[in-house]
Amino acid sequence: MSTVSERREAVRSQPPARYERMVEIRIFEDRVKQLFAEGLVRGTTHTAQGQEAVALGVASVLEPSDYVSCTYRGHHHALALGLTPETVMAEIMGRSAGSMNGLGGSMHLSDPAMGLLPTMAIVGAGIPIAAGAALTAQVQESGAVAVGLFGDGAANIGAFHEGLNLASVWKLPVVFICENNLYGEYTPIAVSTAVTDIASRAASYDMPGVVVDGQDLDTVIGEIETAVTRARAGEGPTLLEMKTYRYSGHSRADLATYRPDGELEQWEQRDPIQIYEDKLVEQGLMQPGDGADLHELYRAKIDEIATGLIDAPAPEPSDMFRNIYA
Amino acid sequence: MAKLRTRQAISAAIRDEMLRDPNVVLLGEDVGDAAGVFKTSEGLLEEFGPTRVRDTPISEMGFLGAAVGAAATGLRPIVEIMFIEFLGVALDQLVTEAAKLHYLSGGGYKVPLVVRASAGAGLGFGAQHSQSFENWMFGAPGLKLAVVSGPRTAYGLLRAAVADDNPVVILEPRVLYADREEVETGGSGILQLGKAERLAEGDDVTIVALGSMTKVARVAAEAGRWSADVIDLLSLIPWDRQTVLDSVRKTGRLVIVEESPYTGGWGTEIASYVAAEAFGGLKAPITRISCPDVPVPFAEDLERRFLPSPEYVVAQVTELLETGKKPQPWWVQEGLA
Numbered sequence: 001m002s003t004v005s006e007r008r009e010a011v012r013s014q015p016p017a018r019y020e021r022m023v024e025i026r027i028f029e030d031r032v033k034q035l036f037a038e039g040l041v042r043g044t045t046h047t048a049q050g051q052e053a054v055a056l057g058v059a060s061v062l063e064p065s066d067y068v069s070c071t072y073r074g075h076h077h078a079l080a081l082g083l084t085p086e087t088v089m090a091e092i093m094g095r096s097a098g099s100m101n102g103l104g105g106s107m108h109l110s111d112p113a114m115g116l117l118p119t120m121a122i123v124g125a126g127i128p129i130a131a132g133a134a135l136t137a138q139v140q141e142s143g144a145v146a147v148g149l150f151g152d153g154a155a156n157i158g159a160f161h162e163g164l165n166l167a168s169v170w171k172l173p174v175v176f177i178c179e180n181n182l183y184g185e186y187t188p189i190a191v192s193t194a195v196t197d198i199a200s201r202a203a204s205y206d207m208p209g210v211v212v213d214g215q216d217l218d219t220v221i222g223e224i225e226t227a228v229t230r231a232r233a234g235e236g237p238t239l240l241e242m243k244t245y246r247y248s249g250h251s252r253a254d255l256a257t258y259r260p261d262g263e264l265e266q267w268e269q270r271d272p273i274q275i276y277e278d279k280l281v282e283q284g285l286m287q288p289g290d291g292a293d294l295h296e297l298y299r300a301k302i303d304e305i306a307t308g309l310i311d312a313p314a315p316e317p318s319d320m321f322r323n324i325y326a
Numbered sequence: 327m328a329k330l331r332t333r334q335a336i337s338a339a340i341r342d343e344m345l346r347d348p349n350v351v352l353l354g355e356d357v358g359d360a361a362g363v364f365k366t367s368e369g370l371l372e373e374f375g376p377t378r379v380r381d382t383p384i385s386e387m388g389f390l391g392a393a394v395g396a397a398a399t400g401l402r403p404i405v406e407i408m409f410i411e412f413l414g415v416a417l418d419q420l421v422t423e424a425a426k427l428h429y430l431s432g433g434g435y436k437v438p439l440v441v442r443a444s445a446g447a448g449l450g451f452g453a454q455h456s457q458s459f460e461n462w463m464f465g466a467p468g469l470k471l472a473v474v475s476g477p478r479t480a481y482g483l484l485r486a487a488v489a490d491d492n493p494v495v496i497l498e499p500r501v502l503y504a505d506r507e508e509v510e511t512g513g514s515g516i517l518q519l520g521k522a523e524r525l526a527e528g529d530d531v532t533i534v535a536l537g538s539m540t541k542v543a544r545v546a547a548e549a550g551r552w553s554a555d556v557i558d559l560l561s562l563i564p565w566d567r568q569t570v571l572d573s574v575r576k577t578g579r580l581v582i583v584e585e586s587p588y589t590g591g592w593g594t595e596i597a598s599y600v601a602a603e604a605f606g607g608l609k610a611p612i613t614r615i616s617c618p619d620v621p622v623p624f625a626e627d628l629e630r631r632f633l634p635s636p637e638y639v640v641a642q643v644t645e646l647l648e649t650g651k652k653p654q655p656w657w658v659q660e661g662l663a
Contacts, residue, residue: 067399100432110431117398118430125423128388132395132403139351139377139401146395158415162388169383323433324467326491 008082008114011059016285018060018217020294022052022273025076027298028085029248031306032075032092032106036252040310041093045106046073049247050215053272054179055080057220057242058147061228065142067115067133069126070149072107073179073246074119077149081114089305095312102315115144124159126150127176131167134174134231145173145231147224153184155198164239168205173231175224176239179214181246186258199241207237214242215272218279244272327510333503335477336366336442338511339484340404344374347402350488351378353389354406363408364444364503386416390441394424394493397439402488407443409455410497417462424493425468439493442484445473446538446585447622447633448501456500456622456629458537458586460562463495464595470494470519471563475540477507479560482517490519499538499585522566524573528553531579531643534570534596536562539583539634546639552647562592567599574600578609581643583634584616588655591616611652615642618657631656 010017029047036045048055051073058068059080070077078088083099091098092106099109107121117133120126130148137144154160155178167174178198182189195201202209208230212223220242227238245267249256256264273291280286330338344350356363358371358381371379382389386407393403407413413420420441427437447456463471470492474480480498487494509515522534525544530552535543540558547554555573559565574580580600582593593614601612615634623629638656645653657663 067395069395100430103432104430108430110434112431112434117395118427118435120423122418122422125391125418128391128419129395129398129423131388132392132397133399135351135392135396136399136401139396140349159387159391162383162385163391165383166385166388166392170380323429323431325470326428326433326436326438 004082004084004111004114005064007084008059008064011056011080015280018056019273019276019280019286021080022056022276023294024085024298025052025055025079026273027295027302028079028089029075031302033248035093035306043105044252045092046251047248048073048076050245050267050272051179051181052076053217053220053276054177054214054242054244056217057224058149058177060221061224062115062145062147064114066144067117067130067146068149069117069130069133069146070119071126071151072119072121073151074109075106078109078116081111081116083109083111083114085302086305090309090312093309094314095309096315096319097309097312101319103319124150124154124157127154127159127163128166130174130176131163131172134167134172135170137173138170143232145175145228147175147177149177149179151184152178152180152182152189152193152198155201156193164205164207164237167237168207171234171236173234174237175227175231176237178239178241179244180241181244183246183250185250186254188258197241199239202239207239209239210241212240212242214244215270215275217272217276327508329506330477330509331504331506332474332477332480332498333364333366334368335481335509336484336498337368337370339481340367340370341373342511343485343488344370344378349400350402350404351380351396352404352406353380353382353393355382355384355408357381357406362406364500366406366503386412387419390416391419391423393439394419394427394437397424397437398427398435402438404440404442404488407441410443410445410459411454411457413443413462420493420495421463421466421469425466428492429468436491437493438491440484440487441493441495443495443497444500445497446499446501447629448538450624450626450629452624453621458497460497460586460592461590463563468493469563470561472519472561473497473537474499474502475537475558475560476502476505477509478515479517479558481509481511481515483519483560485516486519494519497537501538517560520561520564520566522560522569523558524555524569525558526554526556528555529577530554530647531581532557532570532573532577533581533583533643534559535583536592537585539585542634542636542639543583545636546643549636550640550643552643554643565596570596570600571603574604575607578607579646580612581646582612582614583639584614585633586617587619588614588616589619610646610650613642613646613652615639618655618663
């Protein structure tokens with residue numbers, strides 16, 4: 001098992017590793033969904049099949065010393081940033097081997113070494129927190145940047161407005177990334193949001209706002225690089241809107257019956273993994289057939305992890321009394 | 327030692343912490359140029375500059391949230407919430423984010439955050455700027471909460487809070503900002519969070535008070551024809567169970583004086599604990615002296631009536647001692663509620 005920092009370094013430096021990680025995330029998320037459907041895991045979960053390129057974009061551009069604040073739909077970010085599928089799966093399953101000893105669950109992942117702040121299960125809460133991490137970088141002149149990830153649903157909560165305004169007036173080194181997957185829980189964006197492009201709201205905060213094809217990893221990386229460079233140079237925040245799509249429903253229980261016929265299939269035609277595979281093959285960095293082999297490899301690997309965890313030990317009662325106060 | 331007003335003691339504590347640690351920053355509405363609407367940050371912008379002393383937009387959720395993120399990543403922010411009521415729009419960041427980040431990172435992140443807020447009645451600010459709301463912080467493990475009772479405790483508690491690695495809320499009764507007393511500054515003036523102080527010693531009754539009611543209780547104890555242990559609780563989360571319990575085991579009677587509505591006031595927690603732990607040793611019912619369950623009235627006479635006064639505390643304690651029964655609050659005695 002490679003270490004967390006090796007996993008991170010791999011996606012930062014090697015395009016094929018980015019592809020491989022997206023495959024890992026896709027298969028991981030499918031397996032998580034299945035575990036919940038089988039009743040083997042309790043509570044709820046929010047998977048991100050279809051949004052893998054956004055996660056790899058962030059993990060590829062940022063340094064481990066930068067900060068990331070993301071949401072309860074965060075498995076893809078945690079895995080992209082380097083957390084291992086073993087510890088993330090164990091956490092989701094409430095096992096003591098989890099990244100938080102099973103005390104957090106699917107919605108709560110974290111790793112200070114990779115700059116991953118605890119994922120937030122309150123819509124919008126992570127936006128001002130990302131601004132605050134950027135404030136630390138600014139005050140300490142550390143050169144670090146913060147990325148605040150949130151969904152399109154969060155663009156309507158007060159924390160979005162307050163966080164973006166504050167970041168702009170203080171010129172904080174932060175990049176706000178909206179993963180616009182077109183649905184806030186069960187509600188399509190057009191019903192809840194006055195604008196089609198969340199990025200257009202950047203004008204209110206006097207910061208650049210960019211609509212990005214969130215399914216094309218190279219485009220995602222390019223836009224994040226531009227925004228991060230701007231932030232590191234002290235020029236202030238950027239709002240990036242990644243147009244993407246959530247293949248699954250909002251959460252475990254949501255079968256997404258509200259989606260118009262054909263919408264999912266249309267988005268699957270622009271699958272981020274396939275798009276990247278085609279590019280790597282074209283560039284000679286992958287051979288045709290490598291992709292299918294990798295999928296097979298990860299299906300076996302993730303299955304082995306999940307199966308192995310079914311009878312893994314739960315945390316001890318004493319664990320719930322730890323880490324409440326520092 | 328210096329004779330300071332509460333607001334000056336607060337400025338002094340912030341200054342001393344900013345001198346001690348370059349990661350201490352002050353954020354809040356009008357804390358910079360204006361030095362705070364209650365003048366609790368005088369001279370700080372001039373001394374430490376706008377990077378560390380920041381005027382914020384009027385957006386508590388935004389700047390308190392930013393302080394949470396900053397605290398988790400290496401700063402030690404002090405956030406001023408001008409009126410405790412304004413914390414309402416940012417409560418999520420305090421009770422669900424700040425209080426949980428250490429736990430939700432398996433101990434990986436610490437949140438050394440201080441939230442200061444003015445609180446309480448007595449200045450004619452009306453129903454939306456005179457509340458206390460200590461009880462907002464109950465039921466959110468991960469937070470600490472302390473309440474200032476004058477210049478000396480303002481200095482001592484604030485310095486302890488900034489040095490603490492957890493989110494700490496410090497409530498500052500507005501009515502005390504102009505009070506003046508000798509304050510020992512420097513390291514020896516730092517108080518311990520979670521520790522109560524016994525301000526007077528007596529045998530007949532234990533009076534537990536907090537914040538602005540500490541002075542009321544002390545004046546009452548001096549005027550009463552009985553002798554009382556007067557305890558300034560100072561911290562509510564955690565609260566000093568041992569000091570209170572030891573005193574009640576000695577006196578056999580407990581009176582709690584609260585500046586908050588009766589229902590759900592912080593005294594309920596103290597009363598239920600002591601009732602259970604010292605049951606056999608109680609000579610009289612535990613008595614809570616509080617405000618009535620009404621919004622804080624504006625008219626001066628009514629606001630004065632709303633708050634427990636020393637005379638009222640004397641009357642209530644005297645009746646308890648003479649009858650052995652819990653006295654009715656004034657609004658019940660007068661048939662008003």
